Amino acid sequence: AQSVAQPEDQVNVAEGNPLTVKCTYSVSGNPYLFWYVQYPNRGLQFLLKYITGDNLVKGSYGFEAEFNKSQTSFHLKKPSALVSDSALYFCAVRALYSSASKIIFGSGTRLSIRP
Amino acid sequence: DSGVTQTPKHLITATGQRVTLRCSPRSGDLSVYWYQQSLDQGLQFLIQYYNGEERAKGNILERFSAQQFPDLHSELNLSSLELGDSALYFCASSVMGASTDTQYFGPGTRLTVL
Numbered sequence: 001a002q003s004v005a006q007p008e009d010q011v012n013v014a015e016g017n018p019l020t021v022k023c024t025y026s027v028s029g030n031p032y033l034f035w036y037v038q039y040p041n042r043g044l045q046f047l048l049k050y051i052t053g054d055n056l057v058k059g060s061y062g063f064e065a066e067f068n069k070s071q072t073s074f075h076l077k078k079p080s081a082l083v084s085d086s087a088l089y090f091c092a093v094r095a096l097y098s099s100a101s102k103i104i105f106g107s108g109t110r111l112s113i114r115p
Numbered sequence: 116d117s118g119v120t121q122t123p124k125h126l127i128t129a130t131g132q133r134v135t136l137r138c139s140p141r142s143g144d145l146s147v148y149w150y151q152q153s154l155d156q157g158l159q160f161l162i163q164y165y166n167g168e169e170r171a172k173g174n175i176l177e178r179f180s181a182q183q184f185p186d187l188h189s190e191l192n193l194s195s196l197e198l199g200d201s202a203l204y205f206c207a208s209s210v211m212g213a214s215t216d217t218q219y220f221g222p223g224t225r226l227t228v229l
């Protein structure tokens with residue numbers, strides 16, 4: 001069975017500091033990993049995804065994520081946080097069992113950036 | 116703006132009632148997904164359609180059903196509503212419904228069951 005874990009409900013960072021939002025996954029076979037962000041009263045917005053290739057994936061708004069197969073992790077990072085990055089972040093995993101594979105979302109991490 | 120539209124934005128109804136949520140995918144996308152987001156259950160995948168056919172099923176209750184029409188819009192029908200069905204319901208779409216596809220989410224429909 002596939003699963004994804006976001007161990008931190010909330011992450012607090014000062015503006016200008018680097019940020020990391022953690023995600024670990026469990027899946028049989030090759031994982032396809034995604035990060036989405038949700039602003040208040042809005043739908044989820046796609047940030048980035050890892051399918052194959054370079055372990056460091058660059059996405060929208062200056063975010064990047066590093067795929068680590070040995071640690072089964074896909075942590076989201078940004079070198080310098082902005083107050084506007086404050087939102088709810090979801091990690092998701094999907095595995096290619098078949099074309100009917102399902103996407104599983106983590107429980108979400110609330111990122112709070114203080115000025 | 117993702118290009119995915121959902122109507123209505125808000126829906127307030129009573130227990131035992133039936134409602135229909137509507138979703139129009141992005142232009143060119145063939146696959147539609149439905150999700151439920153609640154405080155206690157998080158974001159749960161309900162069902163996926165691809166070009167009118169059911170592709171994958173998640174934690175969808177028997178009281179819920181969905182379909183995708185020839186013009187590719189989709190409807191999620193919720194019946195015999197219970198208080199616990201109060202949640203945000205999201206629709207997403209993707210090009211082919213493949214595992215590698217990026218899903219683009221609509222703004223959601225907030226359902227309140229009183």
